[in-house]
Amino acid sequence: MIKLEHISKWVNQGNNRIFLLKDINLGIEEGEFVSIMGPSGSGKSTLLNVVGMLDTADEGSYQFYDQPVHTLKEKQRSQLYKQHIGFVFQAYHLIDELTVYENIETPLLYQDTKSSERKALVADMLDRFNIVGKKDLFPAQLSGGQQQLVGIARALIAKPKLILADEPTGNLNSKQGEEIMDIFTQLNREDGVTIIQVTHSEKNAAYSNRIIHLLDGRIEHNR
Amino acid sequence: MISNYITIAIRNIRRYGTNSFLNLAGLAIALAACLVIFLVVKHEYSFDTYHTNSERIYQVVKKEVKEGNEDFYGGIALPAKKALSNDFPTIKFTELFTSFGAQFTVLDAADQVSNKKFLEEQGVFFVEPGIADFFSFSWVEGSPEILSKPDMIALSRSKAIKYFGSESNAVGRSLLFENKIRLRVGAVFAEPPPNTDFNFQMLPSYATLESNLDLWGYEQNKESWGFSTSNHQVYALLPQSVQPEQVNKQLQDFVKKYYRPEAVGKIFHFLLPLKEIHFDTRFGNNGTHITSKSSLMTLQLIGLLILLMACINFINLSTALAVKRSKEIGIRKVMGSTRVQLRIQLLAETFLLVSFAMIIALLITWLTLPYLKYITDIQEKLPLFQSNVLLFLVIILLATVLLSGFYPALVLSRFNPVEAIKNKIHAHSIAGLSLRRVLVILQFAFAQLLVIATIIAVSQMNFIRKADLGFNKESTLLLSGNMDSTSIAKHTGFKAALQQLPEVKHISFSMDAPSSDNNWTMNFAFNQINEDLPFDTHIKMADGSYVETFGLKMAAGEFYRSEDSLRKVVINETMVKKLGLKTPEEAVGKTIRIGISEWMPIAGVVKDFKNNSLRESIKPTVLFHAPGKLGNYMAQTNIRLETSNPGQALSKIEKVWNRFYPEYAFRASFLDETINNFYQQEERLSRLYKVFAALAIVISCLGLYGLISFMAVQKTKEVGIRKVLGASVGSIVVLFSKEFTILILIAFAMAAPVAWYMMSGWLENFVFRIEIGWWIFLIAVVISLFIAWLTVGYKAISAALANPVKSLKTE
Structure with a gap:
């Protein structure tokens, strides 16, 4: 599903070139549950952004479903990830001005889904996460765990093949964190959704079936 | 979506x-x-775009070249229309005559003069039936054909109602024009819309005018090509195929054919399109404004x-x-x-x-x-x-x-x-912060330009209001009178009756007030030398009480008395200078001849007063009590009041008027208001400046607020660090205010010269005007800075008061 070859990304500071990612070679198959670990500044989030096509590498090639992402134009890339990828963030990143319902609906708006179909899909999702009663609330009126549920619901609404989660439990207490990880596991096993998460926690990493360790922009461990 | x-x-x-x-x-x-x-x-x-034929209507106007100067006239000689119709058979012409301030009196059903009389300041036109082919009318009663006969009149609907109660009642009834001519109402037409310079209200037939020309003193000008008045106008309706340029060319032959030979090359006729009449400042129009x-x-x-x-x-x-x-x-x-x-x-x-x-x-x-x-x-x-x-x-x-x-x-x-x-x-x-700065500078430059313009316009208007006109304009009432010998003959009795009123201090009869829009000039000779001077004198006809009534000051000699057996005159100081005399005293006792009058001794020299508006200079002027028929021009009654209740005085005076002149409508105005009316356009302009200056200031302050908000966001971190390092709130407010102070000063530097140039041009319109002092610019910049300060003060202070921990945390 994902094939990264010789991926490097850097910033220039004066005459020095500082590598954020250096010569990353990585393949991820459909249905995997992968954790990316490593200390702060090791390039975890950068790698996730590159995989998620929010960011581009300066060097190397990236194949997504056999499509050469590194050669695609922005519009085509956006088309690709809109269809296949859902994001979950540590800070939830819900739009404060929109209700729970509207937040979940947003990705569908950008995929030109019909209004009646949108309604059905959002209703399903609200049901699935038991947040029907909260659909008219604004993010500020929810707890962190509830906000993250909405974030996941939003990521799943467009039926993506791949979920990218950047420390999804980082702002939650352990009980809420467990719930979220259970949902991920369930998604991975029952729906066959590929999941890549960035995490600091060994406990969360244990939910996955592969862990990649990064250090200074290089893959240190890949098991 | x-x-x-x-x-x-x-x-x-x-x-x-x-x-x-x-x-x-x-x-x-x-x-x-x-x-x-x-x-x-x-x-x-x-x-005037709503007339069906508006594209094809032209006014036949006149240009006169005199000593290199071009003068333009909308009026045309009385025989012109007949000659034009004769020489341009394919073109339709119509002539009209406007009559300002005409009085109409209702004749009752028995054709007896009733008490119902009105002065019509506007909208009185003597017209031919052909007028209806030119301008679009809609006829409610009757048809324009009635205008082919003399002593007929058509009324607008509102006038029909005003005089006769309803439009259908009006037809067949009669009106008395200026107490002289009986007019029968033959037709009523719908009110003209407001967007016309031809506000047709009372339309007596042109044939009426032709048979009563002596009423205006035009009888001797009937066939004259040398005489024209702006009241008499001729319009042309061109066929589709004829271009105005062709006609203009042919009009040169027309001048050759009818005017005296020496007029050729000096007088030109041409066609002024109807759609230009409202905009061409060279000509006056019949409407309220150009x-x-x-x-x-x-x-x-x-x-x-x-x-x-x-x-x-x-x-x-x-x-x-x-x-x-x-x-x-x-x-x-x-x-x-x-x-x-x-x-x-x-x-x-x-x-x-x-x-x-x-x-x-x-x-x-x-x-x-x-x-x-x-x-x-x-x-x-x-x-x-x-x-x-x-x-x-x-x-x-x-x-x-x-x-x-x-x-x-x-x-x-x-x-x-x-x-x-x-x-x-x-x-x-x-x-784009620098772009933003440029935009704010431009906004403020524009706002300050308007502020400076406003201050200058307002000071000039104040100057005008307070200017010494050389006479007293307060508590003076002017009554318009009629210029016929019967009315004039009643003056003595009228004056005696008015003097009975305790509120009345002085009374005089004259042609006009010291300041008026009258510009009657005549040729004259001085000191028994039987040759006219190369310049004309302005004349004012007034009786001997004129000097007290208006509080004129004498520079030498004394004012003539009406009862003097020998006709004497008074001249003004400007005339003394123009005549090359060193002192006013030199003039006293010398003689003057105006036009073809006899030689008259100069009784005294009056200190200069403003003849016209302050736009114009003081003219050399001769004042005299007009003899004989000319005396009919002294029809205006000037009354100096001494009362705390002018309204009451006015009604008393009206009663006296109605006793002496029952057939004439009472028309009074206060001199100071009349004089203020000279400056209506300027007053409106200065108000317009005020409004737009205020708008521009408000909008540029909004802009400034936006800029400061933007800077506040941008400088959040800087402010945080400065505060951690120990900067005071005051020093941070200064940090912000320095920026906009500089912007406003730059804007001021741009606005000031433009404003100076623009307003000097405007002030050129006035002979009597203020100097553009440095203080005007100082006020403008202080106002701008003050208002700007108010605008940004809040934002600057709240930025300065922000907790540095919060602003630095996001990093």
Whole structure:
């Protein structure tokens, strides 16, 4: 599903070139549950952004479903990830001005889904996460765990093949964190959704079936 | 999708309340200004365009070249129409004669003079039946054919109702014109619309005029080509195939054929298109005002500038806000929104805001329109909802949305999503601070330009109001009288009766007040030398009480007395200088001959008073008590009152008037008001300046506020660090104020010379005018700085008071 070859990304500071990612070679198959670990500044989030096509590498090639992402134009890339990828963030990143319902609906708006179909899909999702009663609330009126549920619901609404989660439990207490990880596991096993998460926690990493360790922009461990 | 955009737009508008309010207020004011200007301009351009034949109607006008000067006249010689019809058989001509301030008295059913009499200041035209082929009329009763006979009159509907109660009652009844001519009402027509310079109200037939020319003293001019009056005009209706240029060429032969040989090369006739009559300042028209196209252009330019200023503010405020909204934009991008979709969303928000501003603007406009008459020449209330207004609204709405929404949408949609989500967008990433500064400088330059113009215009108007005219203009009542020997003969009795009233201090009879728009000049000779001087003298006919009534001061000798057996005159100081005499005393006792009069000794020299408005210089003037038939011109009664209740005095005087002149309508005016009326246009202009200066100041302050908000966001970190390092609140406020003080001073440097140049030109209109002192500029810059300070003070202080821990944490 994902094939990264010789991926490097850097910033220039004066005459020095500082590598954020250096010569990353990585393949991820459909249905995997992968954790990316490593200390702060090791390039975890950068790698996730590159995989998620929010960011581009300066060097190397990236194949997504056999499509050469590194050669695609922005519009085509956006088309690709809109269809296949859902994001979950540590800070939830819900739009404060929109209700729970509207937040979940947003990705569908950008995929030109019909209004009646949108309604059905959002209703399903609200049901699935038991947040029907909260659909008219604004993010500020929810707890962190509830906000993250909405974030996941939003990521799943467009039926993506791949979920990218950047420390999804980082702002939650352990009980809420467990719930979220259970949902991920369930998604991975029952729906066959590929999941890549960035995490600091060994406990969360244990939910996955592969862990990649990064250090200074290089893959240190890949098991 | 659209409904989603709208929901979000409304929520965002609410969320950023202050910002939205500023945007809304600025836009609404600017849009209202534009709308008002549009209505005014549209109205002015619509003058006399509604006539079916308006494209083919021309006025036959005259140009005279005298000693290199070109003078233009709308009036034409009395025999001109007949000659024109004869020489241009394919063209239709019609002539008309306007009569200002004519009195009409209702004759009752038994044809007896009734008490019902009115003065018609406007709208009295002696016309031919052919007039209906030129201008569009709709006839309610009768037809224009009745105008072919003498002693017939057609009335507008409102006049028919005014005189006879209803339009159907009017036909067949009679009116007495100026107590002389009986006119029978033959037709009634619908009221002309307000956008015409031909406000037809009372239309006696032209044949009536022709048989009564002696009433105006024109009998001897009937066949004269040397005489013309602006009251007598000729219009041409060209066939489709004839071009005015051809006619203009042929009109040169026309001059050769009819005028004296020496007039050839000096007198030119040409055709002035009807659509130019409202705008051509070389000629007077029959309406209330002439509007030059350049002043309409200026007005449109001001409207455009104000709208641009508001759009600039919108851009400034929106991009300043962009930083706060970057997270939302980032998330949307991650959710798969394309740039185009984001731009559409942002433009939709702008659209909503502008539409809302438009609604407020409509309300403001609707509330403003009744007050338009105080700042423009348009005296009637303009309708807000008329054709084209909707089209204008749509165009201006779209233009504003694009102008103000496009750039912010472009900037916001360009954000890198990863940075946006992580709050890494700072004001630094949004380029164009220097552009913003330039825009604010331009705004303030424009605002200060208007402020300086306003101060100068207002000071000049104050100067005019307080100027020493050389005579007393307070508590003086002027009664217009009739210039016939019977009325004049009653003067002595009338004066004696008025003197019985305790409120009346002085009474005099004269042609006009010391200051008037009268410019009667005559050739004259001085000191028994039987040759006319190379310049003409202005003349004022007045009796001996004129000097006390108006409080004129003597420089030498004394004022003549009416009862003097020997006719004497008084001259003014300017005349003394023009005659080359060293002192006024030298003039006293010398003689003067005016026109073909006998030689008259100079009794005294009066100190200079202003003959006309302060736009004009003081003219060499001779005052004398007119003898014989000329004495009929001294028909105006001047009454100096001494009372605390002028209203009561007025009604007493009216009673006396009605006893002596029952057949004449009582027409009184106070001298100071008459004089103020000289400056109506200037008064309105200075009010117009005030309004637009205030608008420009408000809008540029909104702009300044936007800029300071933007800077506050941008400098959050700097301020935080400075505070941690120990900076005081005061020093940080100074940090902000230094910036805008410099901007305003730069703007001032740009505005001051332009304003000086512009207003010097305007002041040139006045012979008597103020100097543009440095203090005017000082006031302007102090006002701007003060208002700017008020605007940014709050923002600067709140930025300075912010907790540094908070502002630094985001890093």
